[in-house]
Amino acid sequence: MADYIKILGIKINKLDLGQAIKEIDKFIISEGNKYVVTPNSEMIVMAQKDKKLAHIINNSDLSVPDGAGVVLASKLNREKLSERVAGFDLMGALLNLASEEGYSIYLLGSKPGIVDITRDKILLKYPDLEISGIHHGYLDKGLQKGVIEEINHLKPDILFVGMGVPLQEEFIYNNISTLRVKIAMTVGGSFDVLAEKVNRAPIWMQRLNLEWLFRLIQEPRRIGRMTALPKFVYMVLMDYIKTKIY
Numbered sequence: 481m482a483d484y485i486k487i488l489g490i491k492i493n494k495l496d497l498g499q500a501i502k503e504i505d506k507f508i509i510s511e512g513n514k515y516v517v518t519p520n521s522e523m524i525v526m527a528q529k530d531k532k533l534a535h536i537i538n539n540s541d542l543s544v545p546d547g548a549g550v551v552l553a554s555k556l557n558r559e560k561l562s563e564r565v566a567g568f569d570l571m572g573a574l575l576n577l578a579s580e581e582g583y584s585i586y587l588l589g590s591k592p593g594i595v596d597i598t599r600d601k602i603l604l605k606y607p608d609l610e611i612s613g614i615h616h617g618y619l620d621k622g623l624q625k626g627v628i629e630e631i632n633h634l635k636p637d638i639l640f641v642g643m644g645v646p647l648q649e650e651f652i653y654n655n656i657s658t659l660r661v662k663i664a665m666t667v668g669g670s671f672d673v674l675a676e677k678v679n680r681a682p683i684w685m686q687r688l689n690l691e692w693l694f695r696l697i698q699e700p701r702r703i704g705r706m707t708a709l710p711k712f713v714y715m716v717l718m719d720y721i722k723t724k725i726y
Contacts, residue, residue, distance in 0.1 A: 487553050488719060491543045494561060507663045513659060514541035517544075518546035518666055521550060521709055532646070536653040567666065582610070585611055585637065586640070595615065595617075601675060617644075636661055639661040642669065
């Protein structure tokens with residue numbers, strides 16, 4: 481198991497992108513099934529009140545730092561995180577790995593129709609990749625049962641789940657013990673980006689840690705969620721001061 485630190489009580493594994501890929505590859509060729517989560521600043525703030533979400537993250541097999549704020553917060557720890565591991569980048573690397581190694585995948589999430597476009601876009605880049613199945617993420621209880629039965633029949637190596645926080649984390653955690661997959665990973669809005677329904681920030685903005693601003697410009701309705709960023713900074717600083725005093 482990879483080493484980890486805790487930020488505001490939330491586990492974050494100390495891995496860069498390359499190391500995360502190697503760790504997941506080990507999961508795929510080992511016995512049993514495992515799950516991977518991708519916490520960012522907003523998610524860590526949410527987990528302060530949502531104890532189930534905190535429990536899910538802290539009991540994951542791998543928790544990667546999907547956010548520059550998480551990496552910056554780690555600098556207040558003695559053991560720093562080396563880099564941000566964006567969920568989108570990790571998913572892209574795993575698609576490449578699956579294509580090379582012959583691993584099968586299943587796409588679960590996004591709106592009806594979007595996941596179909598996502599599959600087609602992925603196959604344009606990786607024509608030899610085995611996408612064993614797809615389904616949108618709008619599941620009622622009956623539909624969810626049918627999707628799980630389909631996944632278990634197909635037995636994909638990798639299950640990508642993009643339903644948004646905390647629905648995707650809860651889906652995986654509630655069902656991981658019965659899902660016949662090697663790994664299940666949360667991917668947030670990655671399907672929308674792959675389907676080219678949402679644009680990702682230019683590289684220069686990513687390097688300046690301004691991807692959040694780009695997303696806000698594209699989706700102004702996210703303004704309420706952006707309050708989590710200054711809240712995260714405040715909470716991290718208060719936690720740091722508290723540990724220094726006591």
